[in-house]
Amino acid sequence: MSEAIKKTASAEGIIQMQGVNKWYGQFHVLKDINLNVQPGERIVLCGPSGSGKSTTIRCLNRLEEHQQGRIVVDGVELTNDIKQIESVRREVGMVFQHFNLFPHLTILQNCTLAPMWVRKMPRRQAEEIAMHYLERVRIPEQAHKFPGQLSGGQQQRVAIARALCMKPKIMLFDEPTSALDPEMVKEVLDTMIGLAEDGMTMLCVTHEMGFARTVANRVIFMDKGEIVEEAAPNDFFDNPQNDRTKLFLNQILH
Amino acid sequence: MTTHVFKPDMPPPGNRIGIVAWARANLFSSWLNTLLTLFAFYLIWLIVPPLLSWTIFDANWVGSTQADCTKEGACWVFIQQRFGQFMYGYYPTGLRWRVDLTVWLAVVGAAPLFISRFKHKAIWGLGFLVVYPILAFTLLHGGYWGLTNVATSQWGGLMLTLVIATVGIAGALPLGILLALGRRSDMPAIRVVCVTFIEFWRGVPLITVLFMSSVMLPLFLPEGMNFDKLLRALIGVILFQSAYVAEVVRGGLQAIPKGQYEAAAAMGLGYWRSMGLVILPQALKLVIPGIVNTFIALFKDTSLVIIIGLFDLLNSVKQAAADPKWLGMATEGYVFAALVFWIFCFGMSRYSMHLEHKLDTGHKR
Numbered sequence: 115m116s117e118a119i120k121k122t123a124s125a126e127g128i129i130q131m132q133g134v135n136k137w138y139g140q141f142h143v144l145k146d147i148n149l150n151v152q153p154g155e156r157i158v159l160c161g162p163s164g165s166g167k168s169t170t171i172r173c174l175n176r177l178e179e180h181q182q183g184r185i186v187v188d189g190v191e192l193t194n195d196i197k198q199i200e201s202v203r204r205e206v207g208m209v210f211q212h213f214n215l216f217p218h219l220t221i222l223q224n225c226t227l228a229p230m231w232v233r234k235m236p237r238r239q240a241e242e243i244a245m246h247y248l249e250r251v252r253i254p255e256q257a258h259k260f261p262g263q264l265s266g267g268q269q270q271r272v273a274i275a276r277a278l279c280m281k282p283k284i285m286l287f288d289e290p291t292s293a294l295d296p297e298m299v300k301e302v303l304d305t306m307i308g309l310a311e312d313g314m315t316m317l318c319v320t321h322e323m324g325f326a327r328t329v330a331n332r333v334i335f336m337d338k339g340e341i342v343e344e345a346a347p348n349d350f351f352d353n354p355q356n357d358r359t360k361l362f363l364n365q366i367l368h
Numbered sequence: 369m370t371t372h373v374f375k376p377d378m379p380p381p382g383n384r385i386g387i388v389a390w391a392r393a394n395l396f397s398s399w400l401n402t403l404l405t406l407f408a409f410y411l412i413w414l415i416v417p418p419l420l421s422w423t424i425f426d427a428n429w430v431g432s433t434q435a436d437c438t439k440e441g442a443c444w445v446f447i448q449q450r451f452g453q454f455m456y457g458y459y460p461t462g463l464r465w466r467v468d469l470t471v472w473l474a475v476v477g478a479a480p481l482f483i484s485r486f487k488h489k490a491i492w493g494l495g496f497l498v499v500y501p502i503l504a505f506t507l508l509h510g511g512y513w514g515l516t517n518v519a520t521s522q523w524g525g526l527m528l529t530l531v532i533a534t535v536g537i538a539g540a541l542p543l544g545i546l547l548a549l550g551r552r553s554d555m556p557a558i559r560v561v562c563v564t565f566i567e568f569w570r571g572v573p574l575i576t577v578l579f580m581s582s583v584m585l586p587l588f589l590p591e592g593m594n595f596d597k598l599l600r601a602l603i604g605v606i607l608f609q610s611a612y613v614a615e616v617v618r619g620g621l622q623a624i625p626k627g628q629y630e631a632a633a634a635m636g637l638g639y640w641r642s643m644g645l646v647i648l649p650q651a652l653k654l655v656i657p658g659i660v661n662t663f664i665a666l667f668k669d670t671s672l673v674i675i676i677g678l679f680d681l682l683n684s685v686k687q688a689a690a691d692p693k694w695l696g697m698a699t700e701g702y703v704f705a706a707l708v709f710w711i712f713c714f715g716m717s718r719y720s721m722h723l724e725h726k727l728d729t730g731h732k733r
Contacts, residue, residue, distance in 0.1 A: 177630055196638070203636035214631035218649050218729055227645060228635035260729040280635060 128153045128284060128315055129174060134183035136169065143169050144180065145339040153283070156316045158326040158347075161336035162362060167319045170336070171286045174317070175199075175206045188283055204232060207277030211289040213269040215261035221248065221272050222257040225279045233280065240279070247275040251305050267298025271305050278309075285309065287318040323367060327351060335359045423703075434694055446697040447704050450688045454704070457524015457679050463516060466507045467527050473503060497538075520598035524679040526708060531598075532605060532670040532680065533712075537663050539606035544613025545652075549643060551618055562614070569611035575672050577604040582676035601673055609666050616658035620651030653727045660720035664713045681705055 129151035136144040143166050151157060159167040172178040173185060176192050176199045185192045187202045215224050225244035229235040235243075248254045251271035253264075261269055270290055277285060287306065291299045303325050310316060310329045320326065326333050326347055333350040335343040335358075343350070343359045351367075354360050395405040426441030437443035447454070456464050477496050480486045508531070511517040523531065550562035569577075581600040589595075624647055632642035652659070671682040679687060685701040688694065 175634055177634060200636050200638060203634060206634075208631075208634040210627060210631065212625075212627050214625075214627035216628065216631070216646055216650075218653065218727075228637065231641050231645060232636040262729060277635070 127151050128188055129317075130184070130186045131170075131173075132184045134170075134173065134180045134185060136173065136178065136180045136182075143339050144173070147183070147341060149334070149341070151284075151315065151317065153315055154313045155331050156310050156314075156329055157318070157332050157334060158330040159317065159319045159334045159336060160321065160323070160326065160362075161342075164338075165336040166339040167334075167336045168288050171288060171317050171319055174284075174286060175203050175208060177208075204280065205283045206286060207280055207282035207284070208286045209270070209273050209277055209288065209290045211292050213261070213266070213273045213293075215269055215273055215276070217261050220258050220260055221253075221264070224261065224272060225276045228276070228280050243281075244275070244279050247278045248272070250278070250308070251275045265298060266294045267301045270294060270298075270302045274302075274305055274309070284315045284317070287316065287320065289319050289321070291320065291322060321366060323351070323363075335362065337362070434697070442700050442703070443697060444700065446688075446694050446700050450694070453525060453688055454681060454684050454708075455525045456527050457684055458522040459518060459524065459527065460516075460522065463510075463518060466510070466515070466518075470504050470507045473507075474500065501538075520596050521678075523598065525684045526681045528598075528673070528678060529667070529670045529680040529682075532602060532673065533663075533667045535602050536605040536609055536666050536670075539602075540609035540613050540662075540666070541659070543606065543610035545617050545648065547610060547614035548617035548621060551614065552621055566611045566614050569608050570615070572608075574605070574608050574669055575675055577608050578672055578675050580604075597676060598678065601676055601678065605666070605670075609662065612662045612665075613659060616655050616662060617651065619658065620653075620655035621647065623654050624651050653724070656720050656724050656727075660716055664716055667713060667716070668709060681708060 127150040129149065131147050131149040134144055134147040135142070147166075147170060149170075159170065161167050169178055173180050173192075174187055180192075188205050190198050190202050192199060192202060215221075216227070219227065222241060222244055225248065226237065226240040229240040229243060230237060233240075245254055245257065248257055251274055253268055253271055253275075256264055256268060256272070261272065264272065274290075290306070291302050294302060299322070303322060306316070306318070306325070307329055316329075318325075318330075330347050333345060333347050334341055335350070335354075335356070337358055343354065343356045345355070350359075351363065354363055396402045422441045424441075426439050428437040428439050428441065428443045428445055431437065431445040432449060434443065434446070436445055452461065452464070456467055459467060477500055480492055481489055481496070486492070506512050506515065508523070508527075509518060509520070547562050547566055550558045551566065553559050553562070578601055581604040582597055585595075585600060628646060628650065629642065632646040637645065670680050673680055674683045682705050685705045686698075689698040689701045
């Protein structure tokens, strides 16, 4: 299967988006998005709701289809070819706002499902890896419980461990803390900071500006489907160039 | 700085335990409730004693002919005498052990699947699904390995009911699941085929399907080409019921949040694995009541095969009651048939409840 995947030279970066446009019916959600991400880069996307930030990262593993432009992830261009798409998905982990753990499987089974069925790993090895990552997110003792028995923060940490079990090259986070009670936000952010320290390539849609400041290499501000401003976190927060960015920061930083 | 001290948990107030308290709360809580309770007791007094005396105390239990039924109550001698016909139809008496063996094989073969500590359920279940139908067909139908052939026209009674019901269920469930998936497919051609199939079979009555299969179909087939009548009925039942199962399963698929599909896709699971490992296990669990409902209806609908001249349990009873030697035994026969049907349907219902309870990981996502 893998030999059929067309690899594109990736000197430009592990993720390349070139002139990406997308419409929902008549509605133009993404307008000419250009983005290059180097391996190990940590990027935070922020912006008001409906600005297209979630759609942008969901295009990177083809949960959303783009209609114009080119997206190349880890040397594989995303086209209608399902094999290309699945080969990208194997290398890209995703964490969702609502966790999306599988409620009929235990925590351990949630973590071993993809390694066993996608990577064809033997059960024993998959379980070892799962336990390793569950320890990393500090909930190995919950391995045999079901998702519904865990708190929101714990579920989200499991979701992170589940994605890591596939040993992805890139991690996408789609508002990972937005559905959590305030008390649980920190445990999830700490897990993500740990991940960043290990050099994982991360793209994160979040409203946690503290997290953006400490972790990101680059902050991207989007509005109405366009990238409005893109800067290193210190410049972005202390010296925003665009009026729209200033207004947004004013509103969320109080 | 002060430290907040939380109040200790207290037991709930009042004491509402004991049979008198229970009766007061549930039977005599208001004058209307009291009136209804008394009325219900009156109805019970009116119905239950005569029923018990007819079915048990005044019933005739021993004998061999109608003349032995001298007491006022039910003549169970009729059931006793015709029991073989009710169970096996016209299956030759000397060969009925083959039917019994088929049933025992099913019980023994399926038993490990119900033992929670048995580890290889998947393999065993799959093997059972492959091997058992072959064994069952060979045993019941014969014609191989020196077994005398018994034509399906001789099959009847409860045995025929069970054959139609189990084949119908075993065939309709997988076909129904595929149809449900097809109806939600992204591929328009598949969707159109599935929608057309489902709407066609849901649009015609089962009785028409059976009639068509036995009367009309042979007219369209070339001379000399003929299927077994029972086989035609079975195919008709499977196609018909699969349309209903498909719609029930589709309801379950729609109840699964989009996030589950996305999470499965995002980890690189392809369509069939997403469905098989993530979506269907959840969706089917949700629709167990609906599926079992369909199966119970299917079980009872088997009696419609009378239209093509097959004699299931109910029709065997009807036939026996028409025998001049046993005139006036229809009530006993129907009560017996009803009891047997009820036992099977109630069993299915209880099992589905057990299954729901067992599969309930009990939690929102």
